[in-house]
Amino acid sequence: MNRALQSGVALITALIITALAAVIAVNMVSAQQIDIRRTGNVLDGDQAYLYALGIESWAQGVLAGDRRKNQTDTLQDAWATVLPPIDVQGGKVAGEILDQQGLFNLNNLVQNKQKSEADIKIFQRLLITLKLDPDLAWPLVDWMDPDVELSFPNGAEDAEYLKRTPPYRTANAPLVSVSELLLVN
Known part of the structure; x- marks a missing residue:
């Protein structure tokens, strides 16, 4: 070279x-x-x-x-x-300290894995007072209850949420964060 x-x-x-x-x-x-x-x-x-x-x-x-x-x-x-x-x-x-006593606990809608009819009615009356559709309670109940049966009339279980992009399932447990409400039908 x-x-x-x-x-x-x-x-x-x-x-x-x-x-x-x-x-x-x-x-x-x-x-x-x-x-x-x-x-x-x-x-x-x-x-x-x-x-x-x-x-x-x-x-x-x-x-x-x-x-x-x-x-x-x-x-x-x-x-x-x-x-x-x-x-x-x-x-x-x-x-700031805010008094939480006068607020409605959404987790009361399902107690001991059972729908609480009394609390559902209270929540529906609250929705009516706020000029909202009282049937908004049902998807929330379905979000928290452990069964896969739709709550009448406007419930939403896994089948509804699995059609979304991205798909997801209901919590089947009490709400942990307010942000979960954005996921409810």
């Missing part, structure tokens, strides 16, 4: 090695940037969790103080006041 050809092969080899080293270096820098961002996200998540614990501690203190002062609750009590936004590193934190 002549000298010029050997020099050309050596030059191409050097260029390939340099290109590979550059690709590896770029890959390492990209991976490092992702790792740094991931670490930042974990730290931000931990900080947000600690802020939430702080708000929870505030709420416990307010409720304990109210309990010591009186045995009755009104919306004029200290617990009913809103914690105004407080500046914290990276944002603001605010808090």
